[in-house]
Amino acid sequence: MALTLEQIAKLAGVSRSTVSRVVNDDPNVRDEVRQRVWRVIRETGYQPHAAARSLVTRRTQIIGVIIPESVTTLFTDPFFSLLLAGITAACNENRYHLMLSLFNSPEGSDAIYQRVLRSAYLDGVIVASATGDDPLIPRLLRDSIPFVLVGRHLDKRVTYVDVDNVSGARMATEHLIRLGHKRIATVTGPMSMLSAQDRLTGYKQALEAHGLPVDSSLIAEGDYREGGGIAAVRRLLPASPTAIFVASDVMAVGVLKALRQEGREVPGDIAITSFDDLPVATAVQPALTTVRQPIDDLGRTAVQLLLDLIHRPPDATSVPQRLVLPTELVVRGSCGARR
Amino acid sequence: MALTLEQIAKLAGVSRSTVSRVVNDDPNVRDEVRQRVWRVIRETGYQPHAAARSLVTRRTQIIGVIIPESVTTLFTDPFFSLLLAGITAACNENRYHLMLSLFNSPEGSDAIYQRVLRSAYLDGVIVASATGDDPLIPRLLRDSIPFVLVGRHLDKRVTYVDVDNVSGARMATEHLIRLGHKRIATVTGPMSMLSAQDRLTGYKQALEAHGLPVDSSLIAEGDYREGGGIAAVRRLLPASPTAIFVASDVMAVGVLKALRQEGREVPGDIAITSFDDLPVATAVQPALTTVRQPIDDLGRTAVQLLLDLIHRPPDATSVPQRLVLPTELVVRGSCGARR
DNA sequence: ACTGGTATTGAGAGCGCTCCCAACACGACT
DNA sequence: AGTCGTGTTGGGAGCGCTCTCAATACCAGT
Numbered sequence A, B: 001m002a003l004t005l006e007q008i009a010k011l012a013g014v015s016r017s018t019v020s021r022v023v024n025d026d027p028n029v030r031d032e033v034r035q036r037v038w039r040v041i042r043e044t045g046y047q048p049h050a051a052a053r054s055l056v057t058r059r060t061q062i063i064g065v066i067i068p069e070s071v072t073t074l075f076t077d078p079f080f081s082l083l084l085a086g087i088t089a090a091c092n093e094n095r096y097h098l099m100l101s102l103f104n105s106p107e108g109s110d111a112i113y114q115r116v117l118r119s120a121y122l123d124g125v126i127v128a129s130a131t132g133d134d135p136l137i138p139r140l141l142r143d144s145i146p147f148v149l150v151g152r153h154l155d156k157r158v159t160y161v162d163v164d165n166v167s168g169a170r171m172a173t174e175h176l177i178r179l180g181h182k183r184i185a186t187v188t189g190p191m192s193m194l195s196a197q198d199r200l201t202g203y204k205q206a207l208e209a210h211g212l213p214v215d216s217s218l219i220a221e222g223d224y225r226e227g228g229g230i231a232a233v234r235r236l237l238p239a240s241p242t243a244i245f246v247a248s249d250v251m252a253v254g255v256l257k258a259l260r261q262e263g264r265e266v267p268g269d270i271a272i273t274s275f276d277d278l279p280v281a282t283a284v285q286p287a288l289t290t291v292r293q294p295i296d297d298l299g300r301t302a303v304q305l306l307l308d309l310i311h312r313p314p315d316a317t318s319v320p321q322r323l324v325l326p327t328e329l330v331v332r333g334s335c336g337a338r339r
Numbered sequence C: 001a002c003t004g005g006t007a008t009t010g011a012g013a014g015c016g017c018t019c020c021c022a023a024c025a026c027g028a029c030t
Numbered sequence D: 001a002g003t004c005g006t007g008t009t010g011g012g013a014g015c016g017c018t019c020t021c022a023a024t025a026c027c028a029g030t
Helices: A005-012 A016-023 A031-044 A050-057 A069-074 A078-093 A109-117 A136-142 A165-178 A194-209 A226-239 A249-261 A295-311 B005-012 B016-023 B031-044 B050-057 B069-074 B078-093 B109-117 B136-142 B165-178 B194-209 B226-239 B249-261 B295-311
Strands: A062-067 A097-102 A124-128 A147-150 A159-163 A184-188 A219-221 A243-246 A271-276 A289-292 A322-325 A328-330 B062-067 B097-102 B124-128 B147-150 B159-163 B184-188 B219-221 B243-246 B271-276 B289-292 B322-325 B328-330
Touching: A005 A016, A005 A031, A016 A031, A050 B050, A062 A078, A062 A109, A062 A295, A078 A097, A078 A124, A078 A295, A078 B078, A078 B097, A097 A109, A097 B078, A109 A136, A124 A136, A124 A295, A147 A295, A159 A165, A159 A295, A165 A184, A165 A194, A165 A243, A165 A271, A165 A289, A165 A328, A184 A194, A184 A226, A219 A226, A226 A243, A226 A249, A243 A249, A249 A271, A295 A322, B005 B016, B005 B031, B016 B031, B062 B078, B062 B109, B062 B295, B078 B097, B078 B124, B078 B295, B097 B109, B109 B136, B124 B136, B124 B295, B147 B295, B159 B165, B159 B295, B165 B184, B165 B194, B165 B243, B165 B271, B165 B289, B165 B328, B184 B194, B184 B226, B219 B226, B226 B243, B226 B249, B243 B249, B249 B271, B295 B322
Parallel strands: A062 A097, A062 A124, A124 A147, A147 A159, A159 A322, A184 A219, A184 A243, A243 A271, A271 A289, B062 B097, B062 B124, B124 B147, B147 B159, B159 B322, B184 B219, B184 B243, B243 B271, B271 B289
Antiparallel strands: A097 B097, A289 A328, B289 B328
16 A cells, blocks of 8 residues: 555654654754655655545645637647657756647547536646637636636737747748849748748738739648648649748648659759658658747747746746747748759 | 535435435435436536545546557657547546656656655556557566556466557558569567567568568668668668558658669669658658558557456456557558559 | 335545644853 | 744645434334
């Protein structure tokens, strides 16, 4: 059976309270006693019972990562793996635990919300790239559960960390402009997501900054998935673009595939730039010129912001933090800059 | 503040015990009372406090997924995303929660083990593809923590679910043999992993079954990562194979890349088959002929086995379950069967 | 009316921990 | 010698829940 504080106390010849002090690094313990207690703890392999502790401290040392219903289908995108890796690393460093919730259950997201968030399991949550109007956000605000969004949000009460999608997209598009392209199309993400809107904004800014017209026949909405890239190409080709800025690597894979099927050469006939710099970007042929986002940082920063929120004294009123991380363009073969 | 049982009891005009019975579906409650209590619960949005409940039931309704240190570098492999998706779906269906632990921390896996597994946070754990000699397994056995392995294990006390790596690899190799190849090389996974050993065994079985020699110059060890595939090709080419069975899709991407660099055509000069059928298999050109494994099933089955283990009465002695799921060959372009 | 059985309910104890407060020892100061 | 402060320790209460057991109500059968 698992040991309790009481038993450790008996073994060390002190009281329950003293052992508790030792375990929690309370300075009010004589050094000699502290040593003795630690020795017993080490020898017995004692570990405090998490639930008992949580019951009184009202803290679980667990944070949740929520993949909202609206994006569970994107979960296999390596973006989420990398994000999770960053988040878990930061959690480990801070001795926090991570609970993963995909809101992908037939019971409905309301029921999951109740079960996961209202039962005091979690000290706080990180919400991964929700759509702008995800019903989750108002609920979290209403229940005053500490949370951080990965991806920006319009509500001023929301703390978030995002990558600079606008300037990333602008760079990717300007790169094509510099290469002499005039008819530059774009495949966007699902417009319900702010990241998709931002990348489209960056694309438009680049065109406008260089006096090029924004032509709606050169804009096709995708879904951040491969199939969306394929479908978008079919809609775009009649407008005869000479280059395409694709709003994600995964869609770019689809675009590449579709173009190949149509007999178009990349970058010879059509140049491509995209966004994310996932491992797949170098797996395809030609390798993708793409915008790198610091996904690992994104995860680590989200954890840091959340822990700040959790440890903030409840009366402290302060403005929610909003961080935007920089992006960078990685030039490879698909844009035709190197030939 | 969050409500307690006691408050609900007062509101419904019954005792704490009765509310507890209602919440836990105890049949010994008059229907009229049950209705009344449920109504109050619904109206107030009451949710039992998880820690308080855990403290007495000794159950947390949380299961852990552990990615051992030996494979954390593979975590971005979409295999893990798909596995996690299957696991979370099964968890949601069973009203369990999922705690994700990557043993990737500088504090060392011993410390994480203590922190995560000895504090009674978890009802049980799923260990994802450990190496054969991962020190985690004996510790879990010693501490009698219910656990299920994804991937087989030699110890007879271990419950696991695996895919049929041997017969999958045999199919992939035999397919090449049927296409007339005689000099078939293989790029293996890291030989510390049983799945890698099994896939190599399948490869050898296929050769032997068709009277072909097993030539060690045609066998190169990889690491299940892209770089390993690239490096393996350089070691393999001097032996002039006409076909290669690559033990994972991700490595196959590397192999494709390296062959292209060496000016070899796939499948013209060298035919390729691989293993996994991840999304990337259809992203590359030519698309990979590969062995599909039912990853989603793997995750769901692991959860099912674990829950069986958790709910088994402690005195029930029974033989650990070992399940092996079938694989299937998906023929695409890289093997040259379709031209 | 009395007995026994069954269905339903409430009260008390206790899970293992933290936190508050009182108790104590000890030295320093008046 | 008495008082105070400081450092250290132990005991009690209580977090919100479940579980056991006793109490009560009600019915049927005698």
